[in-house]
Amino acid sequence: MANFRDIIGAFKDKPGGIIEAYHALQKEYNYIPKGAVAEAARVFGISEAQAYGVATFYSYLATEPRGKYIIRICESAPCHIAGADQVIKAFERHLGIKIGETTPDGKFTLEFAECVGQCQETPVVTINSVPYVGITPEDVPAVLDKCR
């Protein structure tokens, strides 16, 4: 695993690059470790409180550990009327966890998402940012199998 100092350091010359650094950290760890928030504050010359404020503002960034596969289910209006609620229930049933939780084996995290810009075929879920469109509850096992 790459050292978080090196990951953050790669962005040190980008003014305002802390969010880019956070994205890079999440690519490696799926969340932003505590020490990395402090290190990012140091590298970008802001307070730790501010770096933490930035990390907690954006819904794609997380400061708590998450699973290897982050499944985000869109529940904005176009997905909502297409049956997103049923898709959420199907994921919860198949994984045995509730939205916002991570499976005990650390493999899957379920999250709500707002619109992911694939409204031509709803409902939409993304797994590690890759969109799967027109998902029905029946599709859920096959989608999960792709991650296993």
Added chain:
Amino acid sequence: MVTLTVNGRQIKAPRGSTILEACRLNGIEIPTLCYDPDLRLAGSCRMCLVEAKGRPLFLASCVAPAEDGMVIETESPDIVEARRIVLELLAARHDFSCQTCEKNGDCKFQDYCYRYGVKDSRFTDGGRHVYPIDDPNPFIERDYNKCIMCTRCVRACEEITVARAINVKDRGHNAKIATAFDGHLADSPCVFCGQCIMVCPVGALTSKVSAGKGRAYEVDRVLTTCTYCGTGCTLELNVKDNQVVGVTSNRSEEYSPVNKGALCVKGRFGWDFINSPDRLTTPLIKENGEFREASWDEALDLVAARLQAIKESSGPDSMAVFTSARMTNEENYLAQKFARAVLGTNNVDHCARL
């Protein structure tokens, strides 16, 4: 100068003023919560909204420039309605325990609820955050159940003290003032200066040291100069029943030219010695290993005589004068003058030289 019409009256203000500044300059009071003249502007509480003719939106007067020819209403029915709604929205998240609140009588939120007749909120269908009040530090009580998210504490911490201990975490209705990782102040760069208490318009940040000792309207405020160091900060002793029960900031340039109200942990919280029974009130002279009380005249005579004797027996350079940063520059000057002119030695030193 620009000329504008406010509430039907023509007023003038320097070009570059905000509407709020222009109004205040002309004795027109507009309520504010997040505005603080010593901090960068936020424009976020929306209490200072005014109506400007020809503008579709209300203007936040603390950030809106006063422009020539503007026609403004500061208390129109629509504005009063908007302020009431803002207050009611805040009331729905605010812990109204005014009876026991340290800020009772000195709270801007309470004042404005009174002014606009907000007794209750129509938005109370649950959803009030309940935050634990559990920061164990000895100085600052943090009760975010009373916080109205004006962020003045964040700005004061960043801009006046530059400790940068706190910021806003999360967003929307979950937004909250927090240290990094939402921990205790002692684990943050906080220096416990209490500038956050100074700027907090409500009872979210109060002094633990003064808790329960007296309300703002019960105390006399006595201006004095802090004795902890030579900086000479002005502070306001809060006196109740002839006892010091707290220290607050006087933020006026006139009375507080050195610090404009900003204090350090010692000045703001370290005043309990004043009424301490352990405090010396007369000089003590040690005789046969025991201290006894003496008068100033007796003590000074004794010191003068002993210094004279040492100077005659061992020479002036057998003595030295060591002074303290708790004295003013002038006092330190006098001390070295005393060493050189009276004692006759150049052995002068000061703790700040270290």
Added chain:
Amino acid sequence: MGKEMRIVLRNADKIDPNSIDDYIKAGGYRALEKARGMERKALIEEVKKANLRGRGGAGFNAGMKWSFVPPAEVTYVVCNLDEGEPGTYKDRTIVQKDPHTLLEGMAICAHAINSKKGFIYCRGEYPYVVEHLNRAIDQARKKGVLGDFDIEVRMGGGAYVCGEETALIESIEGHRGEPRFKPPFPGVAGLWNRPTVVNNVETFANLPEIINRGYEWFASIGAPSYPGTKVLTLSGDVVNRVAIEVPTNTTIREVIYDFGGGIRDGKKFKAVQIGGTSGGFIPESLLDTPIDFDSMRDIGATLGTGAVFVMDETRDIVDIVTRIAKFFEHESCGKCNPCREGTFRNFKIMTKINRGMAAAQDIENMTLLCKVMQKACLCGLGQAAPGPIVTTLQHFRHEYERKLLA
């Protein structure tokens, strides 16, 4: 099916979006060359006279926006690709199908305001678009077509509010995406306090053809007050859920029935929400309104981003608006009081109504709250958030009343 008019999407599905040579062969980067031969003032004047109005939702004349930029050593061109309005996928479509038209448009703007550096702020939901753009920028750099203008892509972190231009600027600066108060406007003090032009993807993508063909050509297309075309993205209960580009005098009915192919499964129309999730709900009786900015405003709706979200007769308006209220509660940045607390309270009251637990007084309270939010909030998010509630109460009030406690 009606006929589209493609300006922004002129190359879509005709060229390989991964090939700059294809774009150049189709006439690409010629407009930039032409623009660079023009005086800055003349270029700005050209865009102003074309009356190209912002395609992100605010509808402000782009040339006018550029003209506010004072002469300065450092200025920035920022492209808003934070497409966060539910039901909107036009900017993604434009960039995926023809990234160079965006880059060329930005470079034209850069010449007009004498800028050496551009940023594309792409929403965090589109990492694949970021990659795609970086490839295109790389090609453009290698070809040298951008000259001394360089473009950097920055990725958002999942915050709808960053579509607001000052919040977007804050985010590029690495801060919490909280909007700034205005003035100062970005044109005077924007990114790192430098003069900055922020325009939407579609606005930039219109520029090459405006320069190539002249302002008179563009100004004569569609509705006179908001000329040109608009890329619309259809979603919901409509047969064809696609991105289309039509002249701005096209009516809503034509969009839904001619281009959208009508309502799915032979059902009847109930409502359409245009412009994204903050847009107004439009009933059958107003479907003959043209989609242009001003006509939409006149019926209390918005053109916004051009999202067209269609709902059939079976849809529960109150349930959908409750969901929308949740969206705003989730996306409010929390900086200003009326938005932070107001979006939260709207969601609470809508939920109460949707569950059949509310009384008429709740609707009254919410109506008053919405009225204040529209005028009192700091930025467009809070000002627009009540739109769906207000317009559905206007056109579909019976659906609310049906759910009230007796």
